[in-house]
Amino acid sequence: MNTPPNDRGLPGTNLDPWFNSYAQRTAGLSASEVRALFAVASRPEVVSLAGGMPYVSALPAELITSAMERVMRESGPMALQYGSGQGTMVLREHILDIMALEGISGSVDDVVTTTGSQQALDLVTKLFIDPGDVILAEAPSYVGAIGVFRSYQASVAHVAIDEHGLIPEALRETIARLRGEGRTIKFLYTIPNFHNPAGVTLTRERRAEVLEIARRNEILVLEDNPYGLLYFDEKPPEALRASDDDGVIYLGSFSKTLAPGFRVGWALAPHAIRDKLILAAESATLSPSSFSQLIIAEYLRTADWQGQIDTFRDVYRERRDAMLSALNEYLPHLSWTVPTGGFYIWLTLPHELDAKQMLPRAVKELVAYTPGTAFFADGRGRHAMRLSFCYPTPDRIREGIRRLATVINGELDLLQTFAGTGALDAARPDSHYASPPPDLD
């Protein structure tokens, strides 16, 4: 081999003849340590509060089937063919209508359809990140975003949040500290609505303040908004993008308001960035699926899609209520966030408990969750977990929380029994993981 030796400690590499050939960026590429556990957790007897799978069974299949039949009858060859790298015009026009619900007025020319909004996240990162560049993100942040950022060798700097979302003062301080260290900050990645995993929503006042801080510091904002239309009571404040066309790249998705199986999302980019985004998208996948895009466009043209989103809202509201009520009943001594939309609750454990260490015991008790460490780039989050209420039925959610309480309370009892004996103080590894699957399983 003419490549330099590599000792990045990737698993199983001693059997890999190409061990010395991988790019440096693969050092950030590691499988979830809990991946095997999640495979177990997908067995039907386990209540999984771990995934981010929408409840697609609430979508009538015939709406999709009939849209698809019409598409194939009326424009079959177009659906089966390559399309524009920017995405199909007819879908991009519908996307403008959807974004208008969140206060955004954009041009159809600035919408880029992507293979899920995950691809948009990947492409934006590819466009902006040189190794070592800093991305600001909430503490905690979306596991799949952290994985992408790491895959381009970005350094993620977490910014503190509270129940009202990102804390402007913490953002200011983080920027000042990093610039003082001579670091290059490329963008702020934020999920303002029904945050994954924290379940919180950025207030209207803070939105203005965050935008002002970003503008003053010339930092681009990457606004990820897959859950915005899934509010339970009242609409969240307008999108950040609604009041800043040049400084915000907005990411939207059909995965949560329709179905993730199509893999269709989009970016609304500042005009100057838009061309580069299209070129990057074409390089990555040539074009998004014409088949998926035309079916979604036909669905949006003919079905009561807003009524369908209302149905999803009702489903998830009931499940959120079930989880909150079960938490109140079974784990009243702990604290958690109270989401007003979306899929997730963030549960904080007593400091002596480690969510990742506890997971095997939980799976044995037939309940699964995602440990908090998944949502940090820096090893934090051990004393927290994300609980998803999107997929199981209310009864199952209740049973899942009951089982979880058994595990947590059992651990706490054990700690109390052995308190002071030193038997439980063995070193705990501080590793973390970054690949997206926990969000899917």
Added chain:
Amino acid sequence: MNTPPNDRGLPGTNLDPWFNSYAQRTAGLSASEVRALFAVASRPEVVSLAGGMPYVSALPAELITSAMERVMRESGPMALQYGSGQGTMVLREHILDIMALEGISGSVDDVVTTTGSQQALDLVTKLFIDPGDVILAEAPSYVGAIGVFRSYQASVAHVAIDEHGLIPEALRETIARLRGEGRTIKFLYTIPNFHNPAGVTLTRERRAEVLEIARRNEILVLEDNPYGLLYFDEKPPEALRASDDDGVIYLGSFSKTLAPGFRVGWALAPHAIRDKLILAAESATLSPSSFSQLIIAEYLRTADWQGQIDTFRDVYRERRDAMLSALNEYLPHLSWTVPTGGFYIWLTLPHELDAKQMLPRAVKELVAYTPGTAFFADGRGRHAMRLSFCYPTPDRIREGIRRLATVINGELDLLQTFAGTGALDAARPDSHYASPPPDLD
């Protein structure tokens, strides 16, 4: 801005407030200079011999519609949901059957379904390429691959080919020269069957020799085979991957044998590489479309897919014959390759003609092609063009070649008239382009 100034000369950047923020890799990201022309060339009165669009109208729409109806009836929620990052098991099993037709025996565990084989190309490049690393590729090579390679700051070293494909001696010499210069060669990218754009096929003897050279030099082979089943007379020799499990990543696609609108392709990777490829795929798009994958799997399970490929073969054979006969009739003084499958003929012009410079005149005469420069990373190819026979009907192909001959012969006449006057010796720009669209339009 806390980022260093940037003077990479990207177009329109003076209006871009984020001009100084882009990653260094975006320096390789440039729009095709002929993109605007191709937009004109997509008008119906123009015979486009430029695109790589398969003739999907030869696929009966009801085969897709009925497969989709069964999928939605029998496994709708699975089709609408996120899937495995590696791809749906049932489709991966069918993919093994397809690869068996080319002599490949692999494990279903080593197949990774991707968003078109373009995504696999992107992910493999992301896994292996650090800036400055060398990728070996045929001279010429696929425009979309060159774009991907450039987007990861690879250096492409072209290796000479002839009518029998890659020349082993040229491969040996290129490797020796690059290693002598201390360069790091990461992989050989090759299209052994019905090469895009050259139309040639690597002989059986040379396949063994190329593999032997790669093995001896510990160079990974990336075998791209979208056209292998679209042979006109006899099957091409077995795939490279058929005789080397550890040294070859094989890329396959449904885009040419079924339909590109699904955006489904695959990689068969050496076992050691497979895990990293899945992680990279999950990071990029979470999972391939379950909807597309299940419909394709159902199509393969129930339809006469091999009969359908026979139909495509008949369609493209007739079109190849039409193009060859028209070339013989209208441009007998030029030379071209004679493909035995696939979509493309490579036409060599007299040295005094420049295919890119001539393109506006051709479009004015209502015929389009892709200039040879698109297929080189180093500005070569000015005196050649790719002619696609996949999409227009035989009559249109014949008319297109007639128009092309008018343009070529007109240019030659002009040159002869003004020979020696110096009037035509103005400097010609040596720029080139790399984005994939010419292959799509």
